[in-house]
Amino acid sequence: MNTVTSNMKEEISDAIIRQDEQSLTHEYQEQGEFLALDSFLSQEAIHDLMQEVEHVRPQLNRNFIPGHKKGGSVSYFIVRDSAPSLTALYRDPALIAWLSQLAGERLLLCPEDDPHACALYFYTEAGDHIGYHYDTSYYKGARYTVLIGLLDRSTSRLECRLHTKDPSKETTELTLDTKPGSFIFFNGDKLHHAVTPLGENEERIVLTLQYVTNPEMGRFNRWFSNMKDAVGYFGLSALFRRS
Numbered sequence: 001m002n003t004v005t006s007n008m009k010e011e012i013s014d015a016i017i018r019q020d021e022q023s024l025t026h027e028y029q030e031q032g033e034f035l036a037l038d039s040f041l042s043q044e045a046i047h048d049l050m051q052e053v054e055h056v057r058p059q060l061n062r063n064f065i066p067g068h069k070k071g072g073s074v075s076y077f078i079v080r081d082s083a084p085s086l087t088a089l090y091r092d093p094a095l096i097a098w099l100s101q102l103a104g105e106r107l108l109l110c111p112e113d114d115p116h117a118c119a120l121y122f123y124t125e126a127g128d129h130i131g132y133h134y135d136t137s138y139y140k141g142a143r144y145t146v147l148i149g150l151l152d153r154s155t156s157r158l159e160c161r162l163h164t165k166d167p168s169k170e171t172t173e174l175t176l177d178t179k180p181g182s183f184i185f186f187n188g189d190k191l192h193h194a195v196t197p198l199g200e201n202e203e204r205i206v207l208t209l210q211y212v213t214n215p216e217m218g219r220f221n222r223w224f225s226n227m228k229d230a231v232g233y234f235g236l237s238a239l240f241r242r243s
Contacts, residue, residue: 141214
């Protein structure tokens with residue numbers, strides 16, 4: 001085990017130990033499979049991760065879909081090749097086991113050809129945003145999302161609507177910042193969420209980790225997912241970087 005992997009394992013272990021698993025599991029279920037923590041990773045860990053973020057920043061792909069989203073993205077393929085701490089965080093067995101406990105599902109890594117598996121989202125130009133959406137699963141199983149704040153010098157906020165698909169509960173709206181070290185975990189098919197527009201001279205960077213309950217995907221869903229990723233996130237070049 002190299003030093004990078006060892007340090008990240010220790011960081012994650014310490015972060016999990018600090019949490020009250022029983023109360024968080026209850027909160028996650030009560031909120032319709034959604035959990036937000038103001039602090040999860042230490043600021044020392046965030047500092048180390050940001051060094052890797054700056055290393056891959058020149059490779060980000062900017063995209064603009066009128067009426068829906070504007071921003072920059074760095075795919076898992078680049079992260080996997082150039083950011084060992086970010087990759088170790090995504091793959092850490094203790095983190096996956098803890099998330100599985102929260103979700104009440106056995107979570108698995110995404111296939112290696114999924115550019116969203118462990119990706120970076122950059123909001124760096126005025127007006128960068130993303131409209132309301134679900135992290136729809138095109139897999140045969142459910143898809144779960146983790147968001148970790150890395151840098152936030154902005155007035156941009158993550159807006160969340162809970163219980164939108166549960167007729168027995170009233171929809172709850174939350175507005176959250178994603179300050180460095182913050183942690184958000186949710187079932188992608190159940191949380192309706194958006195990112196409000198970035199202001200002038202502001203910046204916001206978020207790490208996203210994706211896990212699934214079944215990594216299989218039908219042929220049509222694979223084609224549709226590939227096209228969406230190429231147009232809306234990582235560019236056509238990502239189609240040729242799949243392993």
